[in-house]
Amino acid sequence: xxxxxxxxxxxxxxxxxxxxxxxxxxxxxxxxxxxxxxxxxxxxxxxxxxxxxxxxxxxxxxxxxxxxxxxxxxxxxxxxxxxxxxxxxxxxxxxxxxxxxxxxxxxxxxxxxxxxxxxxxxxxxxxxxxxxxxxxxxxxxxxxxxxxxxxxxxxxx
Numbered sequence: 001x002x003x004x005x006x007x008x009x010x011x012x013x014x015x016x017x018x019x020x021x022x023x024x025x026x027x028x029x030x031x032x033x034x035x036x037x038x039x040x041x042x043x044x045x046x047x048x049x050x051x052x053x054x055x056x057x058x059x060x061x062x063x064x065x066x067x068x069x070x071x072x073x074x075x076x077x078x079x080x081x082x083x084x085x086x087x088x089x090x091x092x093x094x095x096x097x098x099x100x101x102x103x104x105x106x107x108x109x110x111x112x113x114x115x116x117x118x119x120x121x122x123x124x125x126x127x128x129x130x131x132x133x134x135x136x137x138x139x140x141x142x143x144x145x146x147x148x149x150x151x152x153x154x155x156x157x
Contacts, residue, residue, distance in 0.1 A: 024132035026062075029152035030072045032131045033059040036106050036150060037074055043105055045097065052079045052144065065154040073151045077144035087141055088118055095123045095139045098146055102127045108135055 037058060040046050046053045055076045062070035080094040102108040108127030116123045123139040135150040 023155065024130070024153070026070065026072075026152065026155040026157060029132040029155060030059060032129060032133050033072050033074050033150060033152055036133070036135075037076075039106055040076065040101075043101065045101065046078055050079075050081060052077075054078070054144075059150075059152075062157065068156055069154040070157055071152045071154050074148070075150075076146075076148045078146045078148075079143045080145040087120055091120075091123055091139055091141060094145050095125065098125055098137050098139060102135060102137070106135075108133075 037055065041053065041055070045051060053076065055074075057073055057075040059072035059074045061072070063073060065071050080090070080097065082090045085093075099110050099112075102125065103110045108129055110125060110127040113124070113126075120141065122141055125135075125137040125139065127135045132153040132155060133150060134153070135148065137149075138147040139145060140147060
């Protein structure tokens with residue numbers, strides 16, 4: 001039993017000194033969020049002026065979140081004009097488009113929630129990246145259609 005404890009303690013010490021920790025660094029997470037911003041601005045869908053992409057908050061400033069930790073935040077809106085279609089069809093298309101953008105263009109792991117199907121008040125999309133970035137998008141029935149909020153985890157500087 002003592003040998004097992006000694007091995008576990010040694011392994012933990014080796015991992016700690018070699019930099020193998022489960023918490024991502026702020027630099028990695030912030031760089032990833034910056035890349036997401038650039039990808040959104042240059043994506044074929046969102047660079048279309050009809051989508052009215054607005055970056056409300058760029059992830060270029062450290063925001064305190066308790067103790068010695070900080071986070072970075074990206075907030076944006078964009079619109080998906082409602083064609084001559086039902087509200088449900090409009091929300092379905094807007095939701096699918098954003099889910100595809102998040103998963104295929106921005107490489108988020110998107111959590112699919114089938115309980116929202118046909119919800120006329122809007123839809124919520126949640127995604128995450130292993131590097132410590134989370135995203136939430138509200139797909140609204142009124143303009144702006146997409147309201148995105150992405151942020152890094154609270155990490156030490």
